Amino acid sequence: MSFRSENILKGLSFISALFFCGIFFLILSTLIYQSGALSFEFLTTVSSEAGRAGGILEVINSSFLILAICLGVSVPLSIATAVFLAVFSEKNPLVHNVISTALDTLAATPSIVFGLFGYSFFVIYLGFGFSILAGGLTLAFMVLPFLIRIFEEGISENYRQFKLAGASLGLSRTAQVRRIILPLSTNTISAGLVLGIGRALSETAALLFTSGYLLRMPESVMDSGRSMSVHIFDLAMNVPGGNQNAYRTAVVLVIALIVINLTSTFLTRRVLGAKT
Amino acid sequence: MSASLKDSFAKTLLGFASSLSVLVIFFIFYFLLKESSLALSQIGGSRFFSDSTWAPELNLAEGQFGLLEMIVATVAVATLALFIAAPIGWFTAVYIHFFCKGAFRIFLHRVTEIVAGLPSVVLGLWGLVVLVPVLLNLRAPGLSVLAGAIVLAIMIIPTIVVSTVSAYQNLNSELTLTSKGLGIGKARFILEIATPLASRGISTGFVLALARAMGETMVVVMVCGNVVQMPESMLDPVRTLTGNIALEMGYAYGSHQSALFLSGFLLLLSVLTVFIAGRLFLKTQEEQFR
Numbered sequence: 001m002s003f004r005s006e007n008i009l010k011g012l013s014f015i016s017a018l019f020f021c022g023i024f025f026l027i028l029s030t031l032i033y034q035s036g037a038l039s040f041e042f043l044t045t046v047s048s049e050a051g052r053a054g055g056i057l058e059v060i061n062s063s064f065l066i067l068a069i070c071l072g073v074s075v076p077l078s079i080a081t082a083v084f085l086a087v088f089s090e091k092n093p094l095v096h097n098v099i100s101t102a103l104d105t106l107a108a109t110p111s112i113v114f115g116l117f118g119y120s121f122f123v124i125y126l127g128f129g130f131s132i133l134a135g136g137l138t139l140a141f142m143v144l145p146f147l148i149r150i151f152e153e154g155i156s157e158n159y160r161q162f163k164l165a166g167a168s169l170g171l172s173r174t175a176q177v178r179r180i181i182l183p184l185s186t187n188t189i190s191a192g193l194v195l196g197i198g199r200a201l202s203e204t205a206a207l208l209f210t211s212g213y214l215l216r217m218p219e220s221v222m223d224s225g226r227s228m229s230v231h232i233f234d235l236a237m238n239v240p241g242g243n244q245n246a247y248r249t250a251v252v253l254v255i256a257l258i259v260i261n262l263t264s265t266f267l268t269r270r271v272l273g274a275k276t
Numbered sequence: 277m278s279a280s281l282k283d284s285f286a287k288t289l290l291g292f293a294s295s296l297s298v299l300v301i302f303f304i305f306y307f308l309l310k311e312s313s314l315a316l317s318q319i320g321g322s323r324f325f326s327d328s329t330w331a332p333e334l335n336l337a338e339g340q341f342g343l344l345e346m347i348v349a350t351v352a353v354a355t356l357a358l359f360i361a362a363p364i365g366w367f368t369a370v371y372i373h374f375f376c377k378g379a380f381r382i383f384l385h386r387v388t389e390i391v392a393g394l395p396s397v398v399l400g401l402w403g404l405v406v407l408v409p410v411l412l413n414l415r416a417p418g419l420s421v422l423a424g425a426i427v428l429a430i431m432i433i434p435t436i437v438v439s440t441v442s443a444y445q446n447l448n449s450e451l452t453l454t455s456k457g458l459g460i461g462k463a464r465f466i467l468e469i470a471t472p473l474a475s476r477g478i479s480t481g482f483v484l485a486l487a488r489a490m491g492e493t494m495v496v497v498m499v500c501g502n503v504v505q506m507p508e509s510m511l512d513p514v515r516t517l518t519g520n521i522a523l524e525m526g527y528a529y530g531s532h533q534s535a536l537f538l539s540g541f542l543l544l545l546s547v548l549t550v551f552i553a554g555r556l557f558l559k560t561q562e563e564q565f566r
Binding site for chain 1: 279371372376391394437492
């Protein structure tokens with residue numbers, strides 16, 4: 001009896017897992033199949049006919065600029081917050097509670113709400129207009145809670161291991177952080193970076209009314225620029241006959257994300273391997 | 277500079293940076309409320325619930341500003357998505373944690389990670405071009421509650437799998453040995469011992485997944501059809517709160533735009549309510565358990 005129910009459970013759960021993988025490969029293969037011939041030129045030429053023809057060079061440029069601003073702001077800020085939480089207010093439950101409630105709330109906030117906030121604050125109130133800067137900063141606040149969580153975990157683990165040794169050498173906390181903990185936390189930081197890149201590249205809703213739709217080579221960060229995700233959305237919804245290039249852009253984006261994901265696993269393993 | 281002075285200087289500086297994440301939350305609330313105030317004063321809060329439908333017009337008296345249909349649509353799509361995703365996610369997690377070993381397990385973890393990282397706009401595109409035509413065979417227009425729920429389900433399965441697996445991992449490893457020693461079968465162990473003990477972590481995953489589905493924009497805009505109406509069947513096209521904001525922000529101004537901000541604020545409140553309600557429920561459950 002028990003043997004039979006075990007086999008039923010095993011069978012059902014195996015079918016579920018297989019089904020889930022099946023959907024993933026179905027999505028992947030439709031993307032690749034529908035995109036037709038994808039040549040390298042797609043990445044190196046600019047678009048024409050509202051994106052129906054040509055490549056996505058300007059879209060890639062805008063995406064990189066948005067990403068650079070997002071990470072440039074969010075990574076230092078979240079490392080600072082993580083160090084503050086893990087090292088300087090290690091034993092202060094009030095600080096931890098307040099900040100972690102704020103982070104939970106931020107993490108639960110829907111991306112379209114971030115879009116509204118970014119529009120109201122960066123685009124209108126600070127007067128940035130529809131710009132790459134406004135989009136990048138909006139994304140920076142969006143990825144903040146995820147980065148802080150990862151960084152805090154790694155940093156507090158390292159601090160717990162080395163704080164007695166550091167203190168017995170008479171090192172100040174500042175010195176411990178700079179000389180011991182941050183150098184040891186490179187794997188955590190690279191894991192966080194990868195997560196941030198992934199989140200920022202996949203985001204669409206928060207960018208619609210912050211960095212905007214403009215399909216043009218950005219000249220500065222104050223220009224409006226269209227990210228890859230917004231490009232896919234616009235081609236699929238608003239440009240008749242834009243489906244194939246939407247698929248091509250999606251393939252580029254998904255391949256980029258998968259490569260980033262695998263590189264991070266590889267890097268983390270190497271850093272960990274080198275340490276032991 | 278002495279070491280302790282340096283430390284307190286660093287602490288102040290880092291504390292300042294940390295306070296920013298708390299500040300952002302207040303900023304988000306403040307700016308959403310600030311932008312909503314025009315709609316509240318000119319249209320009035322009650323009309324958002326008493327007006328029969330959503331048909332904003334420049335002449336505020338003639339326009340309709342009811343959000344009810346879109347609130348129902350949001351809840352319907354997200355709940356249906358959770359109903360589809362929960363069994364698949366839970367069974368997959370059980371397979372990964374209890375029955376699967378070696379390379380296939382690593383492979384399943386990788387797939388979960390990659391699906392979790394797929395951009396929602398890519399899933400929406402897939403839904404639009406592959407899923408919607410299939411549903412069109414059932415009934416026009418294919419763009420529907422069901423289409424949105426299926427694509428959202430694919431999106432939230434990884435959330436459920438990851439939290440369920442980690443809930444099982446957090447169980448005391450001696451449990452397995454003890455149960456084996458007592459001659460308890462694997463199926464009984466999973467269903468009657470491990471799952472009740474891990475139920476807190478598992479249901480946290482469900483709540484997270486529901487909140488994520490409620491707040492998702494791109495998928496629903498692309499596959500739900502965007503018709504403002506009360507859904508009567510799963511194959512009706514609907515417009516959700518998030519979809520409405522994404523569709524109309526581009527051209528809205530004045531009180532209309534302000535009304536969109538108000539709906540965004542309501543969305544934020546309801547997602548947070550799901551979150552907090554989930555937390556409280558889990559807490560009481562945990563206390564009972566002790």
